[in-house]
Amino acid sequence: MSQLVAVARRTLIKDLRLECRSKDAINSMLFFSLLVVVIFSFSFDPTAEESRRIAGGLIWVAFLFASVVALNQTWARELRNQVLDAYRISPAPANSLFIAKAVGNFLLVTLLEALMAPLFVVFYNLRSIGPEYQLMLVTVLATWALVVNGTFFAAISIRTRSREIMLPLILFPISIPALLAMVDATTQILTGESSPWFWIQLLAVYDVVFTTACLMLFETVLNAE
Amino acid sequence: MKNPVYILAIASLLLLSYGLYQGMVAAPTERTMGDVQRIFYYHVPSAWVAFLLFFVNFIASIWFLVRRNQRVDGLAVATAEVGVVFCTIVLVTGPLWARPVWGIWWTWDARLTSTLVLWLIYVSYLVLRQFGTGGQTPVLASALAIFGFLDVPLVYMSIRWFRTQHPQPVIGGGEGSGIHPAMREALMWNFAAFLVFAALIVFLRYRLEVAEREVESIHAERSVSPAEVRRNA
Numbered sequence: 237m238s239q240l241v242a243v244a245r246r247t248l249i250k251d252l253r254l255e256c257r258s259k260d261a262i263n264s265m266l267f268f269s270l271l272v273v274v275i276f277s278f279s280f281d282p283t284a285e286e287s288r289r290i291a292g293g294l295i296w297v298a299f300l301f302a303s304v305v306a307l308n309q310t311w312a313r314e315l316r317n318q319v320l321d322a323y324r325i326s327p328a329p330a331n332s333l334f335i336a337k338a339v340g341n342f343l344l345v346t347l348l349e350a351l352m353a354p355l356f357v358v359f360y361n362l363r364s365i366g367p368e369y370q371l372m373l374v375t376v377l378a379t380w381a382l383v384v385n386g387t388f389f390a391a392i393s394i395r396t397r398s399r400e401i402m403l404p405l406i407l408f409p410i411s412i413p414a415l416l417a418m419v420d421a422t423t424q425i426l427t428g429e430s431s432p433w434f435w436i437q438l439l440a441v442y443d444v445v446f447t448t449a450c451l452m453l454f455e456t457v458l459n460a461e
Numbered sequence: 462m463k464n465p466v467y468i469l470a471i472a473s474l475l476l477l478s479y480g481l482y483q484g485m486v487a488a489p490t491e492r493t494m495g496d497v498q499r500i501f502y503y504h505v506p507s508a509w510v511a512f513l514l515f516f517v518n519f520i521a522s523i524w525f526l527v528r529r530n531q532r533v534d535g536l537a538v539a540t541a542e543v544g545v546v547f548c549t550i551v552l553v554t555g556p557l558w559a560r561p562v563w564g565i566w567w568t569w570d571a572r573l574t575s576t577l578v579l580w581l582i583y584v585s586y587l588v589l590r591q592f593g594t595g596g597q598t599p600v601l602a603s604a605l606a607i608f609g610f611l612d613v614p615l616v617y618m619s620i621r622w623f624r625t626q627h628p629q630p631v632i633g634g635g636e637g638s639g640i641h642p643a644m645r646e647a648l649m650w651n652f653a654a655f656l657v658f659a660a661l662i663v664f665l666r667y668r669l670e671v672a673e674r675e676v677e678s679i680h681a682e683r684s685v686s687p688a689e690v691r692r693n694a
Contacts, residue, residue: 385608392601396592405588406605409581410612413619442615449611453604456526460600 240332247336254313255344261309265302265348272298273352273359287360292423295356296415300382303345304404307386310337311394323458330455334387338450341383349375365428374425374432377439378418384443385410388450391457414442469661476654483647491644497561502647504554506655507547508576514544514659515583519610522603534599535670537606538590539663541583547659548580571621578616582609 255261276294280286314320323333356362364371386407393402421435484502491498521537524530555573556566567573586609590602640648683689 388608389605392589392605395594395597395601396589397594398592402589402592406585409578409585410608412578412581413612413615416619438615438619445611445615446608449608453526453607457601457604460597461595 240329243328243332244336247333248340251336251340261306261344262347265305266351268305269298269302269348269352273355277359283361287362288426289423291356291360291362291426292419295422296378296418299345299349300415302348303382303386306341306344307390308400308403310341310387310390315394330458331451334450334454338384338387341387342379345379345383349379364426366425370425370432374418374421374436377436377443378414380443381414381439382411384447384450388454414439465664469657469664473654473658473661476657480651480654483650488644488647489641494562497558500554500558502651504551504558505648506652507550509652510655510659511544511547511551514540514547518544518606522606525599525603531674532671535667537603538670539666541586542666543659543663545580545583545587548576551576552580574620575617579613582612
């Protein structure tokens with residue numbers, strides 16, 4: 237157990253340091269979501285009432301597409317110099333690698349969301365009618381839902397031809413219930429029309445089910461040949 | 462080896478023709494919907510067969526990950542492909558019925574959307590198969606199949622939260638549901654026919670998959686055989 241945590245911590249620190257120095261993923265994600273914000277604003281009239289009803293879908297679609305950028309480069313970095321093969325023959329537990337990558341992506345996407353949220357508020361005149369702590373809760377659960385499966389599927393798509401295109405193709409269909417839940421929960425909190433608790437529970441169940449599945453199957457996928 | 466194919470082929474021919482007679486002639490015409498309701502005898506059996514095939518795919522995927530038996534993986538490929546075909550039939554016949562009865566082709570109702578998402582998941586599985594390289598693909602695809610199957614209850618729960626427009630189940634439904642015995646008979650005959658027909662196609666596809674892999678391994682063996690190496694040198 238302690239080995240699991242130690243290896244995960246080291247890998248996580250290594251990845252964060254790499255990202256801090258290069259800023260490859262975060263810069264492209266930020267610019268990409270900024271573009272989405274601007275382009276979407278042409279498709280409807282961003283008055284306070286209108287944007288409250290649409291923002292839930294808009295925000296999460298922007299974050300979903302942007303997170304694919306981070307997810308795609310999760311494992312790509314480890315392919316150079318056969319680092320991934322070195323991981324496979326090392327005695328380090330496979331799941332610690334997975335946890336490090338998933339947590340790294342989670343932090344990266346959370347940072348993106350923290351930086352983008354003010355922009356959404358400014359550009360779309362957003363003001364939440366429901367309580368803010370519910371929004372925070374939805375954000376944490378939803379971000380984990382996106383990155384846990386995303387990290388796992390990135391490990392699958394990296395082994396196929398046309399890697400970059402493959403990830404969204406396999407990730408999006410499976411993520412549909414989570415997407416529906418995060419979009420509807422956000423919309424209901426923003427408009428304050430009805431209780432978002434069903435959706436929050438669904439997100440929590442989704443997180444638990446797929447985190448378990450990822451941890452059970454990751455070693456198999458990592459060692460597939 | 463040939464025998465099961467002939468038996469299945471003859472059985473599905475007989476059952477499909479009898480099912481056609483049952484559905485088109487023997488079953489009474491529905492009072493409000495008219496003859497368009499008869500599409501029901503193809504729509505519902507296709508849906509049952511598709512769901513059954515996806516379930517077999519799930520079991521085969523787990524079995525493959527535990528035992529690493531190539532033939533089981535062949536079964537997983539065959540059931541996923543044929544399942545997608547039957548699921549497509551469901552998604553096509555549904556709107557054909559809905560247009561005259563509901564007045565719209567499509568609605569984002571629980572059962573319709575769940576079936577569509579299920580279709581998307583298994584199409585993505587087939588895409589992964591297509592783009593896979595080398596011997597690792599079966600393992601990766603099996604993992605995806607397990608994820609896809611785990612997703613089904615979540616998809617259904619999430620989408621049921623919207624308003625449901627699809628007719629309630631008429632078989633094994635609650636109080637007040639149910640259909641005319643003759644309709645039920647036609648439905649069951651067609652279900653049997655589609656089941657046998659699906660078994661036939663899955664079996665053929667499975668044999669093709671196994672044969673393909675044998676050919677591949679023979680090619681691989683031949684390319685490293687001493688005679689071939691000498692010829693290429």
